[in-house]
Amino acid sequence: MKVEEILTRGEGEKLFLLGNEAAVRGALEAGVSIASTYPGTPSSEIGNVLSRIAKEAGIYFEFSSNEKVALEVSAAAAASGLRSFVFMKCVGLNVAADSFMSTIYEGIRAGMVVLVADDPSMYSSQNEQDDRLYARVSGSPLLEPSDPQEVKDLVKFGFELSERFKLPVLVRTTTRVSHMRGVVELGKIKQGKAKSTFERNPSQFVVLPANARRLHHELIQKLKEIEEFASDCELNRIIDKGGDSGIITSGSSLNYVMDILDEHEIPAKVLKLTLSYPFPEKLVAKFLDLVKQVAIVEEVEPVMEREVLSLIGKCGMKNRLHGKLDGAFPRAFEYTPDIVRECLSKSFDLDLPERETVKSNIPLPSRPPVLCPGCPHRATYYSLREAVKNLGIKNVIYPTDIGCYTLGAAPPYEMADYLLSMGSSVGTACGFARATDQKVVSFIGDSTFFHAGIPGLINAVHNKDRIVLVILDNRTTAMTGEQPHPGVPIDGMGDVAPEVSIEGVVTGVGVGFTKVIDPFNLRKAREAFTEALQYDGVAVLIAKHPCAQITARERRRKGIHIVFDIDQDKCSRCMVCVRDFACPAIYVAKDGSVHIDSLLCVGCGVCRQVCPENAIEVSK
Amino acid sequence: MKKGLNAVMSELHGMAERGGIVTSEVKIGNASSALIQKGNADLLLALEPVEALRSLDKVGPNTTAIVNSAPIIPFTVSLGISSYPEVSQITTELKDKIVNLFVLDGLDLARKAGDLITLNVVMLGAAAAIPGFPVGKELLLASMKETLPASTIEVNCAAFESGYETILAEMQRE
Secondary structure: OOOOOOHHOOOEEEEEEHHHHHHHHHHOOOOOOOOOOOOOHHHHOHHHHHHHHHEEEEEEOEEOOOOOHHHHHHHHHHHHHEEEEEEEEEOOHHHHHHHHHHHHHHOOOOEEEEEEOOOOOOOOOOOOOOOHHHHHHHHHEEEEEOOOHHHHHHHHHHHHHHHHOOEEEEEEEEHHHHEEEEEEEOOOOOOOOOOOOOOOOOOHOOOOOHHHHHHHHHHHHHHHHHHHHHHOOOOEEEOOOOOOOEEEEEEEHHHHHHHHHHOOOOOOEEOOOEEEOOOHHHHHHHHHHHHOOEEEOOOOOOOHHHHHHHHHHHHHHEEEOOOOOOOOOOOOOOOOOOHHHHHHHHHHHOOOOOOOOOOOOOOOHHHOOOOOOOOHHHHHHHHHHHHHHHHHOOOOOOOOOOOOOHHHHHHOOOOOEEEEOOOOHHHHHHHHHHOOOOEEEEEEEEHHHHHHHHHHHHHHHHHHOOOOEEEEEOOOOOOOOEOOOOOOHHHHHHHOOOOOOOOHHHHHHHEEEEEEEOOOHHHHHHHHHHHOOOOOOOEEEEEEEOOOOHHHHHHHOOOOOOOEEOOOOOOOOOHHHHHHHHHOOOOOOOOOOEOOOOOOOOOHHHHHHHHHOOOEEEEE | OOOOOOOEEEEEOOOHOOOOEEEEEEEEEEOOOOOOOOOOOOEEOOOHHHHHHHHHHHHHOOEEEEOOOOOOOHHHHHOOOOOOOOHHHHHHHHHOOOOOEEOOOOHHHHHHHOOHHHHHHHHHHHHHOOOOOOOOHHHHHHHHHOOHHHHHHHHHHHHHHHHHHHHHHHHOOO
C-alpha cells in the first residue's frame, strides 16, 4: 500500500491500515482543516502520513515546536470555526496540559479532537501514565478505540461529538491499537473549510477568574448531558454470550477478552465502553443488574474499576467485583491474551489451561538498541570523554534528555546520570550546579532543545550557573522517524521554511561561551570540549552533524559505496575501536581478530581517528 | 484481503534501525486481537537464529518454523558482556524443540537473488511453500509486483522463488 492511498481511496473501499494511519483517514472524512503535533511514539506515524498528504488533501499540517504549542494551534483554529486535530504521545499531554485544561472550560466553535497514544509496558516512553485520567482531571469526553477501524470511525465521530457538546474530545489509543494493522472500510472524505473568521467573545475565550467560575459550572452541566448521551449511545454496547458473569472492558483489552471467550466458549456478558468518560453510570448499573460477578479488564490504572466500585456502593448493589484492586489482574504493564485468560480463569473460577509451549535453556545474548554505525552522537561522546579524562575531572554529572542520544547511557560511554522529561537536562543541570561542586555536562538534542530546552538555558544564564550544555544537532527529530523541526529549512508540509539558528538562540539569550563543532573531527571537538569544561559560566557546544540515517540515504542515492576495513597486519588488537569507541559495525571474530562488517559500515571514517595503529583503511 | 480473508497484525516500530529486536505478529482469519497466545503460533518465521530461540514461547506442538541460519551478532558480544551460542548448537536445540522445522541459509539465498536486503522476501517465499499457508504463491507474487518499485521487482521475485523452492525441495526429501 502506498501512503497516498489513505487519501485517494474512495468510500466503501478497504485498506489494511495501521491504527495511526486510520486516524488520519478519520480526520479527513470529518473534513478537518488544521492538524498539528509534536512527534512522539506511539503516535508518530499520524504526523508522518499527514506531512506526506496534507497538501494534496488541502489541509494545513504542522510539526509544532512542542505539544503545548501544537494544542494551542489547534485550539485557536477550533475557536475560529475550523475543525482541528491535534495528536501526541501519552506524556505529550503533560506538556500540553496547561492549555488543554483551559480549552475544556472554554469550549470550541468547530470540532476539535485531541488524540493521545498511551504506551502501556513503556516500549518507547519514560512512564506508563494512563491518560484516561486526564479526561477526569480536565472534564473532557473520552473515546477509546479497540482497533484500526474504530480509530478511523471514532476520530470522525469525535468531531461530531465535539461540536454537539461544544467541547474538545479526547481519543485515547495505546501502542497496541496505534501499531495494530487491520482491515478498514473507508468512508467518504469531506473537504474542510480553509479559512474562517474569529468572532471575539471574551466571556467564553478569556479565562479570567470571573469567567472561569461560570465556565466551570457550564462544564459540569455539559458533562451531565454527555453522561446521559453515553448511557444511550450505541458505541457503549453489551455483547451477550449468556451466563451470569460480566466483563467491563475498553480499548485493546476488548480484543483479548473476545478472543479468549470465543476460543474457550465461555458464557459471559461483555460491556464494551467506547465513550468511557463521562462514565455512563446508568448503562453500567443496568449491566450490573444482569450479572452476579463482574471483572473489569483494563490496562494500567484501575480507572473504570474505581468508577464501578463507587457505583456499586452508591446503588447498594451486591455484585462481586474483580480487577486490579483485588489482585485478580496485574497492576502494571500491558495485557496480553495470555494474561486475560489467566486472570479471567482466576476471577470466575474457570479452568482455562495454558497451551503446551516450548522452552530453551540456552542463554541468549542481549540485543539492546544501540547508536547506529556512523552516528554523530558516538563521536561527540568519545571526544568529550577524552577531554574529561585529559583534564583529570572526576565525578562529572551528566544530565541527559530524550532522544537517540539517551542510548549514551549504555556501555561503554555510560554518560547519562539524570533524566526526567523532554528538556529536563538543562533545568536539572542548574539544580546540580547549585546543589554540588561537581562538574555538570548536559546533553540535549536539536529538536528537544526547541521543544523545552530554551527556558532552562535562559534560567542558567540569568542565575549565573556553571554548566556545559552539549546540543547534539543531527538536523532532524531522529528517534521518532526523522521529522523536521524549527532548526531545519523545511516544514511539516515539505515546504521551504526559515531555519531557526540554534547558535543564534544560544548567543541571543546571553550565553558567554558558544561553539559549533563537527563531532566527526575528533581532535577539534576534544579541544572545544577542553575549553568549555574550563569555562566559568554557561558554556554551550553545538555538535552539528546530520543523523547517520540521513547520510546513509544520501550515500545510497549518490551511489557511494565506501566502507572501511581493518588491515590485519597492522591491527594490534588493542580493542580501542571495539571497547572504547564501540561502533556496532566493528566486531571481534571467534579467533580474536577485529573486523568491520561491510554491511553495517556507513563509511563515516571516524574509527580511523581512534585507531592508534592506523590499521583502518578504505576497503578495496 | 484479496482472498477475502480478515487479517490483523501487531507491529513494533523504531528498534530495527538501532539494532534492537523486532517482532511482528499476524493473525489471518477471524480474530479480534493481533497478539498470539503462548504455544499458539501456526508459523514462526525467524530471520535470525537466536531470535528464533527467543520466540519459542509462542511455539507449540503444531507450530511450523522456518529459521534463517545466518546470525546477526549483537554488539553486546563484541563488548564482551554477552556471548553468542554456536549456530550448530542453536539448530540442534531448535530441532529438538520444534517438530516441523526448516532451517535455511536465507542470507545466502538473498545474496544469490541479487540483494541481501531481500532476506525477508526469501522467508516469505519459504512460508508460501508450507502446506496450509493461507495465501497462494501466485497471489503473493502478483501483489508484490503491484506494490514494489519497478526496479526491484525482478530481484524480489527471484528471492521469493529461491525461498519457495528451497522449502519445496526440503519437503520432497522428507
